Amino acid sequence: MTGKWKSFGIAVAVVGALGIAACGSSSSSSSSGPKGNLEFAVFHAFSGPNAAYGPEAAAGCYPAIVEINAAGGILGHKVHCTPVDSKGEPADAVPAANRMIASSSSLVGVIGGGSNEATAVVPLFQQAHIPIFSTTGQSSFDHNTASYFWRILSPDSAQGSAMAAAAKKLGITRAATMFGNDIAAQGSAPSAIAGVKRLGLALPASQTLAVGQSSYRSEATAMSNAKPQAIITEADPQTSATYFSELSQVGQVPKLITDPVSQEPNWRKAMGGAIGTTLLNKQDYAVVAYSPATLPAYKVFTSELMASAKHVPNPSQWNADLYSVADYDSAIIMALAMDAAHSDAPGVYNRYVTKVTAPSSGATIVHTYAAGKAALAHGKHIQYVGAVGPVHFNQWHNAGNAFAIERYVNGNWKVYSLITAAEINAAAGF
Amino acid sequence: MSVSDAGEAPVFDSVSAGYGGHEVVHDVSLAVGQGQIACIVGPNGAGKSTLLRAITGDAQFLGGRVWLGGEEISRIPSNRLIKRGLAWVPQVDDVFTTLTVRENLELGGFLLPRKGVAARVDELLDTFPLLAGMTSRVAGRLSGGERKLLAIARALMPAPSALLLDEPTAGLSPEMTGLVLQNQIPRLSASGVAILLVEQRALEAIAVSSRVHVMVSGVIRASREAHEVTDWDELARVFLGEQ
């Protein structure tokens, strides 16, 4: 063999090997699990800067399938969760989504699509007629027209308004803002700042931080000098930890009005390490979707979460994570919609999502899959009131939540105060 | 000449050298007497510098043996040569350009006992008074001649018994060439150092040497006592490869 042909041979061999690897296992992956199983994909970032989003969503999906499978599955089928890595960026998410759609014939629904990749992948799922329950906060979906897109949690803009309303509710007259310039925080920053002004509160400082810097001492000093009674804040764990640890060194950490990110274990771990858990728990007022711990569905979620330890390492860390809770509800809602439609075909059951969640007179209120399945079997209409509370989808498939201020007391999140729709509207200028 | 005849001085015995496995210098044998200057002259590309570089590890040593003071030094790591008494001054990159003159000398004395370094530096500054006035100047800023003097002084720091000089006058002004070739080098050999000199300026080199080797195309074509070289026509013929 001459050198040239030898090289060519090597090239062919490598291409071939990759090809065989791909073909050989694509057949095995589509036949993974017993025949007739259904799959929920957890499509989120499992790597890269937002690698914590994936495990967070998985911690919602696995408890749901425990609940569903314990009740005999959907229409006789067992359900699986399949984690798929979007890497938190569109360019990697698109082929990942397409591969997932193409390679899995039992895929019936998607949980995921965060702010980083939702705009790129939602059209793909729309085209493939697969429902996607997204936790993106981006306002580009506020008037979404994709019929397979569903959003349980309020968009970032509403979150920002709710945080401003919370400041007023807490009797604060001087509220500063500190937001990271990352994608998640930038969604809620404008409405929070506008809300503070609109509600007539003083805004002594309004900071946008470049995330991931080695020091924010000057910014922290400026904040300390502005002497706010509270800081309305959202930033990634790293930035928050660095900033507040430096703020605690130059002055006092005032009340913190935070968003659901502050219920994520990573954020608490980083912030607890930075300013100490005692101070954090004392000052943190988390503005989150209203889901009283007394909700029956929430109790089911936490117990099923503990039963998911096989797939969810250290499950208890997620039990207060609003995104995990919302993703749990997403899976249960899809399952109930399939039962209501008597079909696991995504193109069919998608239309039933609102039918199992919308309030209507005569509807049986259910909090678990088992109860919903039983009620449907008896020919009743149901309304699922989930672990995040009631889910009312509007014409754009957005479900606005009621907001509450929660505090971390004795190892649990406790509702401290409810924020009414009127209060939020005042902050949002509606 | 046999090994024992040479005493302390270096002896090359059928040395071959080159680069990347390609032989440039073939079967060279020569010796330098103690306190004497031997020069290798020859046309460009004859392999003169390659011969020296093979010893110092900058070219490949492909065969033969080199002796110094009765010990073989052919293949020992170049940083141990100085321990055996062999110092050298390369043609280019001959000083540490980012270090001061004093630091260059101090580094030259890396192997000397710590306490003796300063005294030895002073000794050499006495020998090279031109350098004495510029000890804190950075070597990269020196003129060509000053630099070459520093390079030689640096090489002399550990008081070597033999010194290899690779075209020490390349690029120097005529005055500096005179200073180095006619003044400093003979003084060194007078102090007992065996010097192997590779030079382009054949006539000037022969004038200060005791023995002359003419190298052409990687082989020694002729070896003469310097005072025997009277027939310049013969030398020219050898140079041109017409023996």
Added chain:
Amino acid sequence: MAVFISAVGFGVVTAAILAISAVGFTLQFSVTNVFNLAFGSVMTLSGFVAYWLNHAGLNIWVAMAAAAVSGGLISLAINEAIYTPFIRHGLNLFGMVIVTISVAVIFDHGLQAAVGPTFFSYTAPAGKAFRFADFVLTRQELIIVGIAVLLTILVQVALQYTRVGKAMRGLAINASLARACGVPTRGVIALAWFVSGVLAGVGGVALFLDISTFTATTGSEFLIVIIAAAVLGGIGSPRGAVLGALVVGIVTEVGAAYWNAELKDVLAFGVLIAVLLVRPQGLFSRLATERAIAR
């Protein structure tokens, strides 16, 4: 004025933290000619060594010392096991840059696979705060700044006045001549890798303490700022690295105090690019110029 003074003061603190690593990076480059992009991984790995010891109950400063040693050993091991063989194999300068980035990628993602995509913090109280007008320093910061000053002076003095320091500088500019002087180059190079790793270890722990939380990739994320400081000061010059770190630190803090917190990085990098336009060899340029790194 008070704002300005405090911003400069904070800049010095930031600079001190960056300088430890920047000196380590630049020192190793000057002696070995290898642009080691795995330097950030060494910072992280030794940062984790300190983390495990710290959480096993060890005092943070003792853990930092352990991180220093482990950083030195990791750095040495990477060179002996990977870099030197590649160089002997005949790989050229920029081939080596690619080798170092490969090593960084393998280390960072290997570590992330092992520890997970989560955040880690040392347990170390910041200690008493010392206050001068707006300028506040905690005991911990004071110690870090002290360590930084001590280490950079130590490196500088060692390079300037000790025999092995001079040998290192000589080796950096002319290795073959250093051998002619009898310098055991292999040993000195190993020492340079070790010292650089020690500084990476200390610099990593100092940085992670300062930013108060870190992940498996934090070292590499901050490496660019460290390189920027080294390049600004003139690569290969430890003094330059300190100066570069000071410029980066002070510009970012003053920029944050007076201009726009979001763009403070842009400001610092803008200074770097402006300097490179006028003076590509950086501020302290001797080695860069002599080695024809920049003309």
Added chain:
Amino acid sequence: MSAATQYYIATIVVYICVNVIGAWGLDLQFGVTGVLNFAFILFQAAGAYTAAMLSLGPASASGGFQHYLVGFKLPFPLPLIGAMLVGGALSAVIGLITLRRLRSDYQAMVMLVISVVATVVAESVVGLANGSAGLSLIPNPAKSLTGLTLQTQNWLFVGLCVALMLIVGVLMYGLVYSPYGRVLRGVRENEAAVEAMGRSATRARLQVFIIGGALAALSGALLAQFIGAWAPSEWLYPETFVFFTAVIVGGRGSISGVAIGAALVAVGIQQAVQYMPIGSDPTLLAALEWIITGLLTLIFLWLRPQGLLPERRRRYLRRVKTGFAATKLQESAGT
């Protein structure tokens, strides 16, 4: 074949085309001429943003949820051409800063820093290209053709990408094997000889920097139009490393080799890893993907530095292999 499978295959083909075009741009710089452009991904991003803004309408028209500099709503193929022009122009500016006076590995460092600066600017100056959220709803030229099924539109775009890749490939052959290509290889092998022939090595470097930048921009433009979104998270500096691995694995300076390398490394590894039977932890899979990329680079540099399909001119390759050592001091220290 199901629609989903078709779409998946279409995606893979588009990604291969995009990466091959990009890798050729880098190969021209790194493989052929020896310029170490560690800011490469920045030029791909510049092309993507330019194409997006040239094809999007004004920011206020798209619902007002994203902010960007301009929106011209230009028809195909103007956004692609504009992207290449901007990519080339940006390359010229950065090339003038870095290429003239810095040694190759030092250029790499400086460009690495520039790449990070650009990300920080894009994230911080929201008005430029919508900050860290990036641009979305970027029009796809094939989808503006009405009366076609989605499937047809998709294959139309695939056809566009393949056609552009073939055109670029033909141009690459013309360029690399022309007398000018010899000058470029000369710059890589022996700068002094090139200068002695009266050609400016710096000018040649700058030229390939610009051409390569334009190709990177073209690849970015196609990618952005295909996925419809572009954000800073897509062009973090480690992404450049993937292109370098593609060129090294394929064969520096070899046009067909680099095409194979790009397909294997930039698309193949990612897809193949997903099918590996090592459990279903996606975090581990992603880590594995990077580790494989890193190991592949090391293995090829060690065992087969000339790549899978070596450059045709073996004379040069021998020199590459035995060429000047990085640090003679380390090399000979142990001898």
